[in-house]
Amino acid sequence: MSGYADFAFLQGALRQGAYDYLLKPADEDAIFGLMEGAVETIEREIDEMEMMAKAKAQLLSAQPLLLQDFVQRLLGPGIDSLADIQEQLNFLDRPMRSDNAVMLMMARIDRWPPHLTSNDRLLLEYACNNIMLEHLSPVSQRLAVKMETYMLWMIQPAEDNGVPLRDAGQTYLYVKEMLEKIQVSVRQILNLPLSIVLSRPMKNWRCLRSEYRSMSELFSQGIGLEEEIILVDVPPVDRPPELDKRPQEAVFALQTLLESGETEAFKNELIDYFRHTQKTVFVDYTYQQEVYCSLGAMFLAYINKKRLVNEVKESGLDLALLSDFKAHVNWDELLDYFVKLSDILFRQMEMKKTDQKQHIVDYVDRYMIRNLNGDLSLQQLAKQVHLSPYYLSRLYHSEKGYTLAERLIELKIAKAKQLLGNDFIKVQQVSLELGFENFSYFSKYFKKHVGMTPQEYRDHAR
Template sequence: MNNVLLIDDEPIIVETTYNMLKRIEHLDLIVWKAHSAHEGLDIMRNNRIDILITDVRMPIMTGLELIKHVRKQWSRCKVIFLSGYSDYEYLQTALQHHAFDYLLKPVEDEKIVETVQRVIAEIDAELQMNDIMSQAETQLQKANYLLQKDFFEALFDGAPQSLDFITGELQSLHIPLEPNENVILMMGRVDRWPQHFPLKDKLLLQYAINNIVEEFLLEACRIVPVTDDRYLVWFIQHRTVEQSGDLYDIEEKRDPVRLQWYINELLEKIQHSVQQYLQLPVSFILSKPNVGWLHIHHAYKEMAEWMQRGIGLDEGIIWVEKAGDMLLQNGEQELLPKDIKRYINQLTNTLESGDKKEFNRTLADFIRITQKAVFLDFTLQMEIFAHLSAMYLSFINARKISRVIGGELDLTLLSNYNSFAHWSAFEDFCIRLSEALFSHTELEKRDQKKEIAEKVDAYIVKYINQNITLDQISKHFHLSPYYLSRLYHAEKGIPLSERMKLLKLTQAKELLLMEGKKIHEVALELGFYNVSYFGKFFKKNTGITPQEYKLNNT
């Protein structure tokens, strides 16, 4: 999906070109429009722009002046100039600014579409598979990061460390991050590896994924990649002010919320590139914008839990953490020895994520260790039993399924330690209980994506008269446009754009049959600022004009 910004000071050109591009569904575009360079810059500050179509001569700020600002915000943006002047000097200046094309007005719709198609082809071609894999091979041969890996894993595990110690490690290990600045964590997961995939090839493709991430983010960010047993993790900070562009003032450059927004705007592109060039589905989670070095462990744990849970389709997730999105457990007290608490956390995570095989393995290990601890106090055994019971009951109560599960198993056994003759009997009960919970969770996930699709339908109906876009809908539901489109299509069996079109047609038919309602009034109510485009839209999808429809049904 590519974002297109159209800028021209002639309203008729803006509206006709905007509506024409909106109708081209196969190009998968999100289209923005502006009537001046400054209005376009405002849009650009809050939205990623991949393709800019702009007039050359505009009042206050020309298209040639505008392109200088564009390069500082979105350096990969492709620019198409429109002009009513065939002046050689303008053409030469445009080429010096690396414009993709220079089109003379009036421009036929077909010419604009053909040019946009060529732009998209060039965008896709910029990341060539051979270059990515070649870079990955070089990195694999030079891999010498074991000490850095140990340092980051200690941060993830929550090993006691001071800020002075962290500062010393960053310096001695030549890690290009500042200890006096907070970080943003980005976690990535390959959702599905090909079957029987060699470990070496997995490592190679992990390097390739990192190359793609750096290709998009390195211009504005300092990035340090870390690979643990299950996830790809990136530590991210601002680049220095001297290395960044000057579209924003210094305070804005150092704003971590702004940096988080910038990364989020590019995640969909990163995800698409990994899928296109590596044929791997990936998910990403972006942490809060101000994670302190002494709280890395908590942020990592929370992100891993959300990655395990997922939503809906379970692939291609992009989730950006805001305040209150994730449950903080920083204040928990260490009631159990460290190894026992670790097992409790692992069991909770695998139960929440639906990983039945890993849950049963971890539970068997935990019970075996507990049984071997012959000097374990009786009261501590009771506490372990209570924590496991509470884990199950919390899971059941949070989902309000006590009546369903209670019909299969006697849940009162979880309230009495003496209900079980030995730990093996308790283990058997836990396995049967978790089996019932895993089965129910699978059904719950299916219902979840159905609920999201239903809410999208309700939102479209509510705002049908406001000419809403896919981008607006996706932002309302805090999901990327690409992911929301896939989720909706999988659930409803129809593309989201098609659903919006059908609802708009239904509304148009109802309004046209209202007594005294003029066709131009109907067009305006449905967000069509050009009556002729409304007529083309209606005829294309019904086979008759709005006037013919009124005559045939009155």
């Protein structure tokens, strides 16, 4: 309320944010009514401010996910317009400009200590990112995310009041010089081997998609066979002549050893093949996949053929790693996986062989017991278990410690003694029950192994 009669004064007050005005004279109801309205407006504004503060806090907590989603769409088919890119950068509160060039940098921990949990790895990746920031903060502004097994950075020159501190070329050279220092710091502080790929000099944001694909391929070519590699704009490298041998040839030799159960020879051949492939740092990614797929198919075919799926799963080894090449950090880890898998397979097959052998000799025993008066020649017994006579004879002896002939004698004599103990069965009938058509031969056979004739044994038993 004012004593001024000048309307311009009222106009100025309203422009400065005055809630309302009253004309005099005004009664108490009008004054208090207006004051209550002003208080409600202020309370509503405070509520809105609190809601905005909460929303902002939630946005900050969700920013890593939003940032990841933005980068995935940026590197995929999701965002093409520079205006849309800038809008997303502003929304994510990233001080970067879509109308300026950008460079990509990718890094990966080559080998993790075996005792680390998933949370431990996340913390170490966070620490690795902080080391990267310390080295690059003076000259650049960055956007950092995790993509698959890679840590990915998008880098632009740092600015002061909108003015770049360095041009794009100077920033690129500075980052390039810092790579080895970053690698050394990660090794010394975190005790982790880090490999890094830096893109070619800065690119338009819309070129990042193709740049990321070519870097991923370059990363796969040069990183994975060795540790702590730095790749900067490396041109394609021809496959060396020592890799002319196709994976199928090596796999055929390995498959033969696997099928024949030659454990040590298989391991040695597998390790030699991996070392042969690792003679050069740069191996075509498609060639690596061919090697991996060929070996994976060999193992899967063997597992299915021998029905060992459940046994492998129970061992704790993940069979899904046979079809996910990128899940293996490097070739040493892949070799370790294949060696562990082969150990499990050989061990299970040895157990199955033992069980199978025991089943065969037990079956032969049961067959002989049920058919003591029939054909129990070695050829006939071998036919029952679908083995060669020689192999069955050797198998039975190795499992039981005595020969089939000795076992047959033991069974026939035991049965003969049992029957002779029954006075109602004639001795000649005992002979027929045991498959002896000639009683005289049975009598000699019995006396040879017992020391007395069948009749003498019956008399003695009485």
